[in-house]
Structures are given as structure tokens and as C-alpha cells.
Amino acid sequence: MTCTHPEDSESVDVLYAVRHGQSTANVAFAANTLIESDDMSIGLTDLGERQATAVGQWFAALDSNQLPDLVLCSPYLRAMQTWQLIEQELRTANRDLPCHHVDQRLYDRHCGKLSHLPPPTVRERFPEEPAKEARDPLGYRPPDGESFKDVADRLRGVVADLAADHRHRRVLIVAHDAIVLFLRQLLENLTDTEVLALADAGLAGNGSITSWQRTTDGYRLQTYDQRTHLPQT
Structure with a gap:
């Protein structure tokens, strides 16, 4: 099968965003363990692979008029592995395959010298940084890293491209929790205060599905951080 797309559609009607499955860095961070690895090369755990497979089964069960016809994927290994699964x-379900593109703008937030450092290690090595972040959570840039506002700025181009896309009706983005969060801000016109409240309540989980439906004045959230399809172990 080859990827398909409709011609001359009005615009993107449905947008899906999937966070990659559990990664080795996710496990290390939860255990307050330091991991030394290039962020782009971090892969999925066994559970992460099962989560990605479950996401694939969820999409494979959709009606044809709900299946994505375009996939935009982060360049990071864990996201690309998620899309591959x-x-x-x-393929197994013999469904039409969407066109697939790696979009360099969908990479995870770059945390510079703080990348993959658990909080105790940050407090030990960079004692001034937690207070700086607390003063401006969205604008704070770690040493050699980028802020959450920087993430939102590079996503503006993605959202603009979706608005101008007249060849695809349903788009799937496979990326990271920060990407999902700031897609919500841009698509739903959320304030910084609303974004911080979402983050405090918990970011999109590994293998979760978020979706929006186009309306006359933008996009309306359909589901956020949906995980009912995922295996428990």
C-alpha cells in the first residue's frame, strides 16, 4: 500500500496528537536516576513498545473517514519508533496508510545542561536554577536550553501550515508532552495561566491520544490525554 491523501480539501478537519510511548529516559527520571544519552537517540522501553502498538490498534479500529491521511513526526528516535509501531x-489491519513526514519543529523541549537530570541532581549541580524557573515557568531557559515559550514559538509555524493545508483532512502528530501542551495553547487560544494550570494537573502521558475538531472559528478539543486503550503493564 502507498500513502494516500485527498485532493483540494477545505482544510484539516481533525488533528490527533500522540505522545510517544514510555522511553528509557522516562523510567530513569521517575526513579531519580541520571541517564547519559543524546536526547535524540533515546528509545522506547518494552512497555513503551506495547503502548505504541496499542495506539496503532486504536487507530486501526477507526472508520475510514476518521483515519489520519498525514502523519507529522518528531525527529527523535522514541517518537519515530512509536509511529513505526x-x-x-x-498495515496488519490492511488500512490505508497516511503520508509520513519527519518535522524538525516537533522535537522535545531542549533542556540544555539540565537534560535528563533528576531534580535532586539539578539542585546539587545548578542550585540557582530552580528558583529562576519558579519565577517564570514558561519563559525560563535552562543553561544552553530553550524555554516553553520557545517551544510554542516554533509550533506556530506548524499550526500555520495546518491552517494552509488544503490537501489533508486528518493529521496525526507524534511527538512529546510539551508539544501536546503547546498545541493546546495555540489551537484553543489558551492563556499562559491556563497552560500552567494544565501542566500542574499533569502533562499528557506516554502513548496518550489528544484530538481536536475544526470549527468555524478554530479548533475545539475533543479528547485530552486519553489512555483507556493502553496496557497497564
């Missing part, structure tokens, strides 16, 4: 399930 989703695609595998679509």
Missing part, C-alpha cells in the same frame, strides 16, 4: 498495526 502504529504504522505496523495499520
